[in-house]
Amino acid sequence: MLVDDRSSAVSLPELPLLGVLPGTGGLTRVSDKRHVRRDLADYFSTKAEGVGGKKAVQWRLVDEAVPRPRWDETVAERAAELAVRSSRPQDATGVALTEMSKTRDGDAITYEHVEARLSRDAGKVDISVKGPQTSPPASLAQARSAEFWPLAVTRELDDLILDLRTNETELGTWVFRTQGDPANVLAHDELLLQNTNDWFGNEVLHYLKRTLRRLDVTSRSLIAVIEPGSCFAGSLLELALAADRSFQLAGVFEEQDPDADPATITLGEANLGPLTMSNGLTRLQARFWGDEAGYEAAAKRRNEALEAEDAADLGLVTFAPDDIDWDEEIRIAVEERASFSPDALSGLEANYRFAGPETMETKIFGRLSAWQNWIFNRPSAAGPEGALRRFGTGQRAVFDRKRV
């Protein structure tokens, strides 16, 4: 809704004023979300003063233009209309998102279920995620709290992803491990998936989905390391499926713990539908994009604890080294990663993570981010005489007129 007066307007002034593109998918929101016709969108995006009134409605930039005298009343009407459509129960009590226990201490970030060790020399972070210690409550009603493992672990992961992305830009490789009983993970998933029409179950599931999507668009190399005692099952297996490479130990560590059970991974219902990527595919579908038979063969083995050789044969993990090669293979993978151009790795990973279809969301968080980064880095924007540097100085920007 836009106030319909002589001065109010919607505008994307970035291109004319700053020489860059509108952030967070501005262009895609105009074309793919609002469906503004391409030539009108072009005109709109070059007018710093923007478009107001009835023209903004005709061009689909806003839903309605409302004169100031009717503004408050119309806002209240529209809000009431939308509120009626919500599925949120009117009488439910919310869950308090209490403060997480987090310590950030030199080279360690520690939460209750998640732990990160930062290796600045190696340019990597080792991230360990603990599965639930117990089986889930008997019903979701008993689980409504910030302590509920799927909610608690998701909050911690989300916080860690944002912390590392923002504050540790030179740690280019994240190595994921898990620890715990796969059965407990699967049981928690099941409780959640059986209660998706409950507001709490629904919120937790979508929060997990969004957090995993955040991982997909993270410009870091992701490696999953699957060892005895781990619980890469169901929702936690998504961490391995989100990774650029995964290693699963064939057999056990003969010297440390010869009697351990070998590492397994388990596909569960959580991997077969609800936790889609931004492109609308599950990570399992994206993995087998263009290989229907491979997908079917893997999906058929759901709920089965798969040891390394099986998992590698099915294409669910990348490599299955044994005890003798294990440390060396992982060390080389991490060291090699640190030797490559971070820019080129970001491009490589973003492309391979998103094979297949695109959606408005991938265009905003994938393709457009690339354009934006490119444009923000070019001399016309960021150079000493660029529009970003000169904005507000009274000096005109000088552009490199070459198109590339």
Next chain:
Amino acid sequence: MLVDDRSSAVSLPELPLLGVLPGTGGLTRVSDKRHVRRDLADYFSTKAEGVGGKKAVQWRLVDEAVPRPRWDETVAERAAELAVRSSRPQDATGVALTEMSKTRDGDAITYEHVEARLSRDAGKVDISVKGPQTSPPASLAQARSAEFWPLAVTRELDDLILDLRTNETELGTWVFRTQGDPANVLAHDELLLQNTNDWFGNEVLHYLKRTLRRLDVTSRSLIAVIEPGSCFAGSLLELALAADRSFQLAGVFEEQDPDADPATITLGEANLGPLTMSNGLTRLQARFWGDEAGYEAAAKRRNEALEAEDAADLGLVTFAPDDIDWDEEIRIAVEERASFSPDALSGLEANYRFAGPETMETKIFGRLSAWQNWIFNRPSAAGPEGALRRFGTGQRAVFDRKRV
């Protein structure tokens, strides 16, 4: 097919050796064309030495690995198998693509049907395309020559696009005009579209389709100017539909030629299917993406000569100024364009031209180009200590370790 010996391999060594991404959609070809699993693709693209033999087949990088002794024989077999599947007639005589008449003379590039005037101060090129002078031959059999207008004009346009893209990088705006009788254009289109199962008709149509696609991915601002005496109809209307903005004169130029017929545009069958963009949509579909009613309203008026007000109301042109405002509006549009950041304009135009779905082709020529430009321009590649600069010097590249 790959020779199966100890030394032959396929490889994308760009990332490990040069710090950039494989060119012309290398990554998309691996993921979306060859359907190589994403983690294997990741591994493959970081190994400068590549992958050979049976592993290259298992990973889908090649179709088969053939031992050297059976090489010649197997190549001949596969070639024969493919040749049998061709629809090309065995007894047809080809059409000689005789040399085009082209003069390039300071600020003018002149062909038989296409003419370009270069304005270096204004940063623009005025491109004029002549429609056919006569109606088409009675049958396609009589049209089989390089003189056939659809073939001749397409060759000239194609050559001009490549010439300007390569040699005139500072001329950022191309202004398209046409000249001729719309009926002759539509009649030539019809002859072509009625003969798409003829090898010659098929080749000419696809060549036109590819040339228009080349225009879509050209990093120049495209403006169509529709005046009395023009022939923006059918295949030539695609030039206006490909443009970022279009202007159609309402009425006539009162002082120059008061008795002229007003400018019209005409949608023909050529606009409603055969000339798709890289994203699989026609330019008309892309224009009305998300506005089915708008599309239907426009398509219903096919074969009707539409004057400016009608065309603007239907959303087929951007602006319909009259005689009094005409020169000023176009001058401002072109001057304004020259004042903006070329980089940001390239990003803007590429996004708005390709609303909606993506295909392997748009990923290669759209999204991936963006990533590549970005990565090629970053200090890790192109900076004084970057991998591109240092390759072959014996010095290791120094990377900016920050991910952005």
